[in-house]
Amino acid sequence: MAWTWFHRLGSSPWVYRFSGTLLRFLLPLAIAMIVLGCIWGIAFTPPDFRQGNSYRIIYIHVPVSVVSLAGYYVMAVAGAVSLIWRLKVADMAMRVAAPIGAVLTFLALLTGAVWGKPTWGTFWVWDARITSMVVLLFLYLGVFALYEAFDNKTLASKACAILSLVGTVNIPIIYKSVDWWYSLHQPASIKFTGESTIDPSMLYPLLWMIVAVYLLYACLLLLGLRVTLLESEAKTAWARKVVMEVK
Amino acid sequence: MLESCLLSCKDVAVIRGARCLLSSLDWHLHGGELWQIQGDNGAGKTSLLRALAGLAPQSIEGQLVVNSEFLFLGHKTGVKGDFTALENLKLQLGDGAHYQTDRLRDALRQVGLADYADEFAYRMSAGQQRRIALARLFLVDMPLWLLDEPLTAIDVDGVALIEACIEDQVRRGGSVVYTSHQPLKLDLSSRTLYLPGKGQSPHVA
Amino acid sequence: MSHSVFGKILVRQLLLAYRRPAAVLNPLFFFGVVVLLMPLGLGPKQTVLAEFAPGLLWITALLAALLSAEMLFRSDYDDGGLEQLVVSDDSLYLASLGYIVAHWCLTGLPLALFSPVFGQLLALPAEGYLALATSLALGTFVLSAFGCVGASLTVALRRGGMLLSLLLLPLEVPVLILGAGVVERAINGMPIDSLLSILAGLALLAAALTPVAIGTSIKISLEV
Structure with missing residues (x-):
């Protein structure tokens, strides 16, 4: 039995600088795309023949739902990298991804409820999509609770990484089983393969918004990562220099 | 080197x-x-x-x-209360089956537990439980x-x-x-x- | 069997349970007392109970598995047994599998065997008994596997069942849906083979993958 641990130099200053450069382009782009997408969705798309104008919330609801699910995978992949290669940056990315994803999931549920009132006449229906979203929210909350329960935060993030990996394998199974449980739900309207049942005039702004929210997610992740980097390296020379420059 | x-x-x-x-x-x-x-x-x-x-x-x-x-002996002994001293020793040795029971009893005798070999560990004091764990030192040949x-x-x-x-x-x-x-x-x-x-x-x- | 760490852990856990038989009966007692609550809360009408019986029985199984998971690694953590397991040359993967199978033998399997009794108490139609027992036998294996993951993550924390339930119950949603679904379909005279094979598939998947997570979690818990 023999093993070796190698010191992994955290290249934090490099990550901090690189993410700063990236954000200079990404952040304006994301905000512009979201503003344009909202205007497109609200003003330049036809009303739905059954739901009238209330359907327009899908331009927020659908992108937020899609990205909140993707966010769980981002968290799990970052967690796996931090577990296997002990990369500090991945560790921080996982910690940052958790709250962003949870907030997006919550937004998805909130917009779903707001959409539900005019559509179904009630804020809450145990529909398959909503139910899956609730399970996803609890998966996120579990990660939070576990993180908070550990005093040693290095170990906390490793434990959360394991939990989110288990969740990742389980998510497709949860979605499938909830779909099966609720076989009366609306069929998925957007398919990237095969024919789309949604009119192109409504589809394009939706796809636009999905890309926009993905971009926004990336920006939030990078911003959070930068803050966490500065916090954890507060005692190093480069971090002090950065803070002094901002002041 | x-x-x-x-x-x-x-x-x-x-x-x-x-x-x-x-x-x-x-x-x-x-x-x-x-x-x-x-x-x-x-x-x-x-x-x-x-x-x-x-x-x-x-x-x-x-x-x-x-x-x-290597052999590691921590603060916690790994001794289980619901097993006898002899059973505990077998468990701790991992492949306990390879050891003759006489040899295990001998090791327990060497740590002063000759009369306690078949006693449940929960009836023993902390010091006696620790001796069960120490009995391993007489049996395994680790560098x-x-x-x-x-x-x-x-x-x-x-x-x-x-x-x-x-x-x-x-x-x-x-x-x-x-x-x-x-x-x-x-x-x-x-x-x-x-x-x-x-x-x-x-x-x- | 006793040469591999899988067999060693399995035999050891079963022997421990044999020495303390009350611990094996506790999940069954728990199941019984929760089943008692159902007619008290819902009213004693046979038709009402029969309608909800599949779901109620499966939710109770989830809770029983959850409560018994909490103590899974507790004594091995406290007495240093887990430490010795990690420093030994034994495969943590096989050891974790041993813990899962032992837990299933001591909680899930007895529940499945006695489930017709509880089904009777909740007026479950006769067609549902076999489906209930089979789905419980398969499904509780998945619950044991997840229970081991949760227990190994939280054993060093001493935060108790609340945290564990928040971690485990969302993951166990598919088992509940499929398990209750099997019983429901059996009562309605529909075929259940495909659902049972999905449950069996989940059990195999859990047996193959969760030991990796459990082994890693044990190591992390030992560092706390």
């Missing part, structure tokens, strides 16, 4: 959460050496020993190589022993017993690393790794 060491540390730091316990540890351990890890409470003795045993991979930075099989506070809860006879056991191991060419506040009273050249705590570099003496 590295290959002849049972254990070597190169620029090792032990970090628990946000707290650095010790840093820049350069240390090589060869066969036939006896080392005491010394330091105040909270200086990182147990953390370092656990790291050497591979129980703290997330708390270690630097290069730590363990080139040999390296890592003992965390081996004298805890042990009476005077027990201390003499452990000292004899360690002496035997070192004379056979094996190595022992133990944490303790007091050095053992042995007729052997013993070396000390002193941990000053607060993240400072340990002294090798």
Whole structure:
């Protein structure tokens, strides 16, 4: 039995600088795309023949739902990298991804409820999509609770990484089983393969918004990562220099 | 050079959460050496020993190589109350089936538990439970022993017993690393790794 | 068997349970007392109970598995047995599998065997008994596997069942849906083979993958 641990130099200053450069382009782009997408969705798309104008919330609801699910995978992949290669940056990315994803999931549920009132006449229906979203929210909350329960935060993030990996394998199974449980739900309207049942005039702004929210997610992740980097390296020379420059 | 060491540390730091316990540890351990890890409470003795045993991979930075099989005896003995002393010993040896029961009883006799071999461990005192764990020392032939506070809860006879056991191991060419506040009273050249705590570099003496 | 660490852990856990038989009966007692609550809360009408019986029985199984998971690694953590397991040359993967199978033998399997009794108490139609027992036998294996993951993550924390339930119950949603679904379909005279094979597939998947997570979690818990 023999093993070796190698010191992994955290290249934090490099990550901090690189993410700063990236954000200079990404952040304006994301905000512009979201503003344009909202205007497109609200003003330049036809009303739905059954739901009238209330359907327009899908331009927020659908992108937020899609990205909140993707966010769980981002968290799990970052967690796996931090577990296997002990990369500090991945560790921080996982910690940052958790709250962003949870907030997006919550937004998805909130917009779903707001959409539900005019559509179904009630804020809450145990529909398959909503139910899956609730399970996803609890998966996120579990990660939070576990993180908070550990005093040693290095170990906390490793434990959360394991939990989110288990969740990742389980998510497709949860979605499938909830779909099966609720076989009366609306069929998925957007398919990237095969024919789309949604009119192109409504589809394009939706796809636009999905890309926009993905971009926004990336920006939030990078911003959070930068803050966490500065916090954890507060005692190093480069971090002090950065803070002094901002002041 | 590295290959002849049972254990070597190169620029090792032990970090628990946000707290650095010790840093820049350069240390090589060869066969036939006896080392005491010394330091105040909270200086990182147990953390370092656990790291050497591979129980703290997330708390270690630097290069730590363990080139040999080892026996680890921690604060907790691993003794289960619902098993008898004999059963516990079998469990602790891993492949307990390979040992003759007579040999196991003999080992228990050597740690002074001859009459307790078939007694449930929950009926025994903390010191007796610790002796069950110590009985392993008489049975396994490992080049390296890592003992965390081996004298805890042990009476005077027990201390003499452990000292004899360690002496035997070192004379056979094996190595022992133990944490303790007091050095053992042995007729052997013993070396000390002193941990000053607060993240400072340990002294090798 | 006793040469592999899988067999060693399995035999050891079963022997421990044999020495303390009350511990094996506790999940069954728990199941019984929760089943008692159902007619008290819902009213004693046979038709009402019969309608909800599949779901109620499966939710109770989830809770029973959850409560018994909490103590899974507790004593091995407290007495240092887990430490010795990790420093030994034994495969943590096989050891974790041993813990899962032992837990299933001591909680899920007895529940499945006695489930017809509880089904009777909740007026479950006769067609549902076999489906209930089979789905419980398969599904509780998945619950044991997840239970081991949760227990190994939280054993060093001493935060108790609340945290564990938040970690485990969302993951166990598919088992509940499929398990209750099997019983529901059996009562309605529909075929259940495909659903049972999905449950069996989940059990195999859990047996193959969760030991990796459990082994890693044990190591992390030992560092706390």
